[in-house]
Amino acid sequence: MAKARIPVVAVFDVGKTNKKLFLFDEHYRIVFERSARFLETTDEDGDPCENLESVRLSVFDSLHEVFRREEFDVKAINFTSYGASFVYLDESGRPLTPLYNYLKDYPKALEDQLYQAHGGKDAFALATASPTLGSLNSGLQIYRLQQERSELFDKVKHIVHLPQYLSFLVSGKVYSDMTSIGCHTALWDFTKEEYHDWVGVNGLKEKLAPIVQGDDVFPATFPGSTFKVGVGLHxxxxxxxxxxxxxxxxxxxxxxxxxxxxxxxxxxxxxxxxxxxxxxxxxxxxxxxxxxxxxxxxxxxxxxxxxxxxxxxxxxxxxxxxxxxxxxxxxxxxxxxxxxxxxxxxxxxxxxxxxxxxxxxxxxxxxxxxxxxxxxxxxxxxxxxxxxxxxxxxxxxxxxxxxxxxxxxxxxxxxxxMAQATAIGAALVIHQHWNSEPIPNNIIELRYYRA
The missing domain is CATH 3.30.420.40 (ATPase, nucleotide binding domain)
Structure with a gap:
């Protein structure tokens, strides 16, 4: 008699250094793990950046390996990654630029130009709850591409954060999630609870993918597949x-x-x-x-x-x-x-x-x-x-x-x-879509320290 397959959720945890894939069972125990590191490449200015093509191929290679393993029944997939990097997609869903490094130097004149047009640096930083961090304010990366390479920018159909790009590779759906928008991007007006005025004024809203809740899931594009795909998280x-x-x-x-x-x-x-x-x-x-x-x-x-x-x-x-x-x-x-x-x-x-x-x-x-x-x-x-x-x-x-x-x-x-808190968070957020068991209450081990 064939052995029952273990229902699992697959989570890709893409850090700056390590790219990991975990399979969690219904009790959130790790039943499979795979890790990879990629050599950086350079952008058009010679600055180091992530090799986006290596990441893309790694997602598909890892999934193919998991699907070949007969002991696992993949019910859902989700993604988590550092957030301060954007992927610019053309009409057919292909990236138009390198994945610019959030540590890349940002032109001060361009930064000043944006701040001065929208109430000054302090007012802008307060409204967007984003300390002035140059390229780490990832919204400013979009502004730079628009201002410095307008012809290329005109070809951009969708702008997505890295976690949502990874999700797009498997679901074919282009979305934004709140955790990525909210991490010092300088895009979100926290007082109005919507995109800051500058996003609309500069015509970015139609290129930024529609916002969905972080616990939403979508069907996969793989023919014959039944698993659900999460939107990805910061x-x-x-x-x-x-x-x-x-x-x-x-x-x-x-x-x-x-x-x-x-x-x-x-x-x-x-x-x-x-x-x-x-x-x-x-x-x-x-x-x-x-x-x-x-x-x-x-x-x-x-x-x-x-x-x-x-x-x-x-x-x-x-x-x-x-x-x-x-x-x-x-x-x-x-x-x-x-x-x-x-x-x-x-x-x-x-x-x-x-x-x-x-x-x-x-x-x-x-x-x-x-x-x-x-x-x-x-x-x-x-x-x-x-x-x-x-x-x-x-x-x-x-x-x-x-x-x-x-x-x-x-x-x-x-x-x-907690082993792999970031990956477990991405699995837990879509719990209801793949797991028939209740959420276990012993995922986090605690040790009390008395004053």
């Missing part, structure tokens, strides 16, 4: 979904990686200029609700300073991973004003010769980093916040987690661990 917003579905009391999620992003889905108070200057912004959930967020470049700084401390004391950075918090060291360091600063970069001027050991130096750095993290998180904290969840690398750092709990005695602090 990665930071996708990682928030498991928490939104599991916890209904007000919380803040600190998602830690190269950037540590504090996300508060229960704070929709309008951004102030002061918050904007501190790198606060709004994201949008898959259903279009605003999420106030603040960002800190803490993971990057941790990498740099850990290496500096390790080199100075002639140890490896692996030593720091198993360090437990030493409260005597913390008490001693807390009296030193140098480690109570809230600027992340101040520690680089601290002379490491002042410390007796690598343990003391590392404690001093984490104390410094947590002070900066607390200041960043407080920018989005609401009075009704009951819990703070930390996921990613710092959730496994004992010193960081204990100091954070000490800094927020009025909140419950949890280290949250």
């Amino acid at each position: 990665d930071s917003s996708s990682a928030l979904i498991p928490y939104l579905l599991n916890f209904h009391e007000p919380f803040v999620l600190i998602s830690t990686g190269t950037w540590c992003i504090s996300l508060n889905p229960f704070n929709s108070s309008a951004l102030t200029k002061a918050e904007l200057d501190e790198d606060c912004l709004f994201y949008l959930t898959y259903s279009g609700q605003p999420v106030k967020a603040s960002r800190l470049f803490a993971g990057y700084e941790h990498e740099v300073q850990s290496k500096r401390i390790a080199d100075h004391f002639k140890v490896t950075t692996a030593r720091f991973k198993s360090l437990e918090i030493n409260w005597r060291i913390i008490e001693h360091l807390s009296k030193d004003k140098r480690f109570n600063a809230q600027s992340l970069s101040d520690f680089e001027t601290v002379d490491l010769a002042a410390f007796a050991s690598y343990e003391e130096a590392y404690h001093a750095f984490i104390l410094h980093l947590v002070n900066a993290q607390v200041a960043s998180t407080k920018l989005v904290l609401s009075e009704n916040t009951k819990r703070v969840f930390v996921d990613g690398g710092f959730s496994r750092n004992q010193i960081f987690m204990n100091l954070l709990a000490k800094a927020f005695p009025e909140c419950e602090i949890y280290a949250a661990s």
Whole structure:
């Protein structure tokens, strides 16, 4: 008798470095995984950019491999990816340009021209909840193409974010979703809850694909296929979904990686200029609700300073991973004003010769980093916040987690661990379309830290 096939959802998680495909069963356990890395290519200016053709071929190669495996019954497919990059499609659905890198230098004159035409830089940034970030404000990438290469721009039929381009490859449908529009694109007017005036004035609305909810699905274009295709999601917003579905009391999620992003889905108070200057912004959930967020470049700084401390004391950075918090060291360091600063970069001027050991130096750095993290998180904290969840690398750092709990005695602090939160978010958001089981309540493992 033939063995019953396992119902699964396939999720493509396309990061800047790694491109992954996961198959999750109905209990959200990973039953198959495939990872790839591609060499970058260059755009017409010689700047590095994603190889869009490699990504496209990889999607089809991966799907063909999965469909050949008889043990799996693919019920649905979804996509999650970094959001600040656009694909410009012609009449027949082919990309007209490279996938421009969001770190590409942006011409200041062009930026000023757009801001001045729409109330000035501050008013524009406040309305669109987008700190001024050049090409990272992906809407400005569209403006640049329109202004600098108008003949090519005239051939553009549809403009889609990268997650929706990946979805289009399988569904043949061209759509936009709220999570991609909402991530510092400078396209969305958060006060009016619609595209900003400049989008209409410049004739972009008809080229931007129609907006759908992030939990919508479409039939696939493959002949004879029965699986559903999700619209795709921006990665930071996708990682928030498991928490939104599991916890209904007000919380803040600190998602830690190269950037540590504090996300508060229960704070929709309008951004102030002061918050904007501190790198606060709004994201949008898959259903279009605003999420106030603040960002800190803490993971990057941790990498740099850990290496500096390790080199100075002639140890490896692996030593720091198993360090437990030493409260005597913390008490001693807390009296030193140098480690109570809230600027992340101040520690680089601290002379490491002042410390007796690598343990003391590392404690001093984490104390410094947590002070900066607390200041960043407080920018989005609401009075009704009951819990703070930390996921990613710092959730496994004992010193960081204990100091954070000490800094927020009025909140419950949890280290949250979930294998592949971003991919699981993209699977969960379309749960009702493929999964007959209830959403499990043990997807997120929590470890409580007492103040």
